[in-house]
Amino acid sequence: xxxxxxxxxxxxxxxxxxxxxxxxxxxxxxxxxxxxxxxxxxxxxxxxxxxxxxxxxxxxxxxxxxxxxxxxxxxxxxxxxxxxxxxxxxxxxxxxxxxxxxxxxxxxxxxxxxxxxxxxxxxxxxxxxxxxxxxxxxxxxxxxxxxxxxxxxxxxxxxxxxxxxxxxxxxxxxxxxxxxxxxxxxxxxxxxxxxxxxxxxxxxxxxxxxxxxxxxxxxxxxxxxxxxxxxxxxxxxxxxxxxxxxxxxxxxxxxxxxxxxxxxxxxxxxxxxxxxxxxxxxxxxxxxxxxxxxxxxxxxxxxxxxxxxxxxxxxxxxxxxxxxxxxxxxxxxxxxxxxxxxxxxxxxxxxxxxxxxxxxxxxxxxxxxxxxxxxxxxxxxxxxxxxxxxxxxxxxxxxxxxxxxxxxxxxxxxxxxxxxxxxxxxxxxxxxxxxxxxxxxxxxxxxxxxxxxxxxxxxxxxxxxxxxxxxxxxxxxxxxxxxxxxxxxxxxxxxxxxxxxxxxxxxxxxxxxxxxxxxxxxxxxxx
Ligand code: EPU
Numbered sequence: 001x002x003x004x005x006x007x008x009x010x011x012x013x014x015x016x017x018x019x020x021x022x023x024x025x026x027x028x029x030x031x032x033x034x035x036x037x038x039x040x041x042x043x044x045x046x047x048x049x050x051x052x053x054x055x056x057x058x059x060x061x062x063x064x065x066x067x068x069x070x071x072x073x074x075x076x077x078x079x080x081x082x083x084x085x086x087x088x089x090x091x092x093x094x095x096x097x098x099x100x101x102x103x104x105x106x107x108x109x110x111x112x113x114x115x116x117x118x119x120x121x122x123x124x125x126x127x128x129x130x131x132x133x134x135x136x137x138x139x140x141x142x143x144x145x146x147x148x149x150x151x152x153x154x155x156x157x158x159x160x161x162x163x164x165x166x167x168x169x170x171x172x173x174x175x176x177x178x179x180x181x182x183x184x185x186x187x188x189x190x191x192x193x194x195x196x197x198x199x200x201x202x203x204x205x206x207x208x209x210x211x212x213x214x215x216x217x218x219x220x221x222x223x224x225x226x227x228x229x230x231x232x233x234x235x236x237x238x239x240x241x242x243x244x245x246x247x248x249x250x251x252x253x254x255x256x257x258x259x260x261x262x263x264x265x266x267x268x269x270x271x272x273x274x275x276x277x278x279x280x281x282x283x284x285x286x287x288x289x290x291x292x293x294x295x296x297x298x299x300x301x302x303x304x305x306x307x308x309x310x311x312x313x314x315x316x317x318x319x320x321x322x323x324x325x326x327x328x329x330x331x332x333x334x335x336x337x338x339x340x341x342x343x344x345x346x347x348x349x350x351x352x353x354x355x356x357x358x359x360x361x362x363x364x365x366x367x368x369x370x371x372x373x374x375x376x377x378x379x380x381x382x383x384x385x386x387x388x389x390x391x392x393x394x395x396x397x398x399x400x401x402x403x404x405x406x407x408x409x410x411x412x413x414x415x416x417x418x419x420x421x422x423x424x425x426x427x428x429x430x431x432x433x434x435x436x437x438x439x440x441x442x443x444x445x446x447x448x449x450x451x452x453x454x455x456x457x458x459x460x461x462x463x464x465x466x467x468x469x470x471x472x473x474x475x476x477x478x479x480x481x482x483x484x485x486x487x488x489x490x491x492x493x494x495x496x497x498x499x500x501x502x503x504x505x506x507x508x509x510x511x512x513x514x515x516x517x518x519x520x521x522x523x524x525x526x527x
Contacts, residue, residue: 093142093497095523098507100484100491101516102466106342108513109350109380112335113139113504114166114328118293120190121267122328123147123170125294127156127197128275129301131323132171138328139504140165142497146187150194153181173323178202188501189213192220193264195243196271199232200251204244209236214473214498216428222258222265229256230272230280253278253317261286261398266313267294274303276317285313288399289329289358297326330379332358333405334503337478339363339383340409341510343371344416344486346385349513354379361402365410368392369417391419391456396427408434408479415443416463416486417456425450434476437469441483441491463488471495474502481506485515494522 114137123144126133138144148158148168155176161167178198185191189210198205209220220241224234227243231252234243245251253276256269266286271294273280285291287309295308301324304316330353339359342349343366356363356375363373370386391414396404404427414421415438425431435447442465444455457463466489471477477495484491496519499506507517 093500095521096496096519097522098481098493098496099518099520102484102487102489102491104514104516106345106347106349106513106515109352110338110509110513112330112351112353115290115331116141116143116502118290119144119328120147121193121290121294122297123151124193124197125271125298126170127151127172127194128201128271128321129172129323130320131173133323134325135168136327137166138168141502141504143188143501147190149184150180150191153184178204179206182208189218193267195241196268199227199243200272200275203249206240206242208240215431222260222262223268226256226265226269227272229254230276251276253280256280256282258284263288266291270295270313273315273317274298275320278317280315282313284311286398289332293329300324300326330354335359336362336406337409339366340413340482341485342383343369343385344413344482349383350380352380354381361400362406365392365394365402389417391417391421393422395424404428404431405475407431408475409482411435411452412438412479412483414454414456419456421454421456423452433472434479437480438483440467440469441465441487465489466491468492471498474498478503
């Protein structure tokens with residue numbers, strides 16, 4: 001049993017807050033629902049009110065957590081379920097929520113921002129550049145800012161361009177450390193991507209393990225094996241991965257086979273191999289557009305890479321990489337999320353700044369629900385909704401399969417489609433927490449392991465109803481926002497610290513096309 005103590009005005013007792021954090025952080029959703037308890041990393045507000053004293057019973061072994069549906073959250077293994085504290089930048093997001101008046105039709109055009117997951121990998125890749133680099137179309141996200149801090153902690157300078165807020169100016173010419181600081185690394189999982197470039201550039205690095213997160217355990221064994229195949233010596237000790245190059249003082253090109261086409265492991269091996277000696281052939285790589293974007297960026301600064309976007313990537317090592325300018329691809333997941341916002345509200349919507357080829361699986365599934373998608377001018381599209389949304393089945397897979405990052409949003413959509421649908425998650429083992437929140441909004445569904453069975457709209461059952469819900473991960477929170485747009489009445493969505501990590505002003509964009517979405521303080525909110 002976790003006891004959440006009444007905690008009076010802090011008066012500088014940060015240690016006391018840390019103890020509370022350790023207790024309640026065991027379950028992400030519980031944490032999202034009890035935001036008035038602060039972690040030691042957060043600044044305590046001047047007139048902070050004490051939380052209500054309450055007890056929270058952990059489910060017994062093999063029983064799914066009431067809050068997040070993860071069966072690993074048992075009294076026998078609570079540590080597996082723990083989460084890292086959120087950072088200070090997330091403070092405002094944690095203290096606010098979205099209030100959505102559902103049922104409004106949307107109309108207009110939205111410009112899609114740069115891709116989060118491409119920008120993060122490319123930021124890490126900049127550590128290989130011995131001259132300054134300017135990145136364009138970089139989304140304004142907490143994760144991007146946090147990755148900037150990781151780079152700064154090894155001596156890089158990273159700042160937004162004063163004239164163009166979507167551009168990032170990076171100078172990694174003189175690195176002062178080969179090991180990023182722990183406090184910067186723990187803020188985002190993608191920070192682990194610096195291991196390849198730092199090892200290649202400095203010959204050694206120590207990077208803390210990123211740990212599990214709300215969507216699954218997320219090990220890094222494939223990253224490590226890939227580096228070892230290039231001749232690195234890797235040791236994991238006390239939660240830190242220490243890697244050094246062999247006695248020759250450099251990584252050696254080699255054949256690397258990835259057991260699973262992991263996006264992160266593919267990126268790690270590419271970044272390590274571009275300045276290794278000789279040729280590297282990486283087989284069974286991820287083919288995501290973000291991999292191709294990373295490779296295109298590296299080629300633009302002098303790397304020699306072939307085959308990105310296919311199952312085999314071949315790299316000829318070069319001595320060093322220079323600097324330059326590069327423009328990040330548009331975010332296919334943001335595009336998909338906006339498309340679902342239109343479909344779920346039966347609205348016409350135009351999107352600009354898209355790459356049609358990146359959206360094939362998403363567009364195919366939308367067409368199965370009855371939506372029409374018309375492409376125009378190479379980088380625009382229009383969604384025309386059907387008279388009635390139809391059910392369909394979803395199975396997440398590595399690219400070009402249906403993206404796991406769109407599973408939650410489609411689940412929200414299919415709760416209001418006519419008839420039953422099945423949604424199967426195969427990439428991450430714990431990415432179903434949003435299903436329970438959708439149930440709170442009246443969705444009829446059940447979850448078994450990583451498969452959700454949705455009844456959809458039936459004769460005796462209408463659509464979604466507004467409710468107070470909380471997201472526990474990025475895409476799950478987005479799904480709840482989408483459900484709120486379609487629900488009758490008012491929906492309050494907590495978990496904005498997740499949403500702001502990965503969506504560039506989603507609420508503003510939705511407002512610009514007519515949605516009633518407002519960010520309100522939780523202190524003033526009444527249920
Ligand atoms: N895996 C291993 N060992 C490894 C690496 C991965 O077992 O060494 C497993 C993972 O546990 C998971 C599967 O392989 O079950 C896929 O993981 P992958 O490495 O492909 O994912 P990732 O690199 O950690 C990136 C995105 C995710 C996206 C996945 C899949 C970034 C920063 N993150 O994660 O994005 O879901 O690829 O496409 O690029 C998101 O944006 O919301 C997000 C989670």
